[in-house]
């Protein structure tokens with residue numbers, strides 16, 4: 001059983017190939033990334049990039065996996081959530097490929113794929129508390145056996161944590177103008193910033209407005225350095241997330257925390273969450289650099305699990321606002 005997975009929810013177009021075995025094996029994970037522009041992403045340009053990248057990425061992935069098209073048992077793709085234009089390109093490519101090969105087409109909930117690859121390849125237990133942080137999402141999740149769904153315990157009530165850092169990177173004109181730029185520049189003096197935790201939920205947009213109105217003018221007048229803003233912003237938002245995670249740990253008594261999603265790559269966030277885990281004597285697990293961001297491998301891996309269950313969803317159209325808790329996890 002070999003599944004090809006197509007990921008195209010945002011700025012990355014990726015194809016992964018996974019094989020069923022005692023443990024699911026990733027045979028290939030290839031991508032083409034659209035670089036972060038200073039003006040932000042334009043959906044139409046992203047979609048054009050993905051459409052152009054499809055053929056070459058497919059050929060490289062097949063070569064890397066050392067499999068032929070005939071050996072593919074199913075084609076999986078990111079159904080959502082994501083940017084409409086980008087999702088559509090992935091859907092059209094996957095649909096065409098599945099028809100050409102005469103194999104099943106498997107729609108995948110993108111957020112769940114981030115979790116599944118973490119659980120399958122990295123977790124020590126089968127039931128972690130999941131901290132999913134990316135551009136569009138920031139969620140604290142547990143699996144609910146009764147409803148067979150991932151239950152969102154807490155989340156952002158406005159923008160994703162990654163999106164907040166990306167916008168901050170652009171406003172400060174960092175290089176690159178995104179969360180990576182913020183992480184690289186985060187050295188300096190701590191400045192007190194608004195801290196918004198509401199129960200189990202978080203909010204970042206007020207903090208962004210505060211930085212824009214009160215802090216950036218001081219950067220321009222050279223009273224504060226870019227590094228101070230990046231350092232303080234990271235410390236503040238990561239502390240907010242850690243507070244909610246700590247509360248979720250106390251409620252759920254989970255023995256492991258899984259950090260996944262694109263912003264799981266941030267070393268400072270890893271360090272802070274690890275400290276929380278150590279204090280509560282629970283295992284801290286983070287997905288590898290390669291398997292944290294958006295990638296086809298997680299789509300192919302989740303595709304294998306669904307194909308094995310022999311219950312492939314019939315509704316395959318892309319869904320821009322597909323939530324983590326909207327999909328039943330029956331596999």
Ligand code: FE2
Nearest residue numbers: 134262293294
């Ligand atoms: Fe993602």
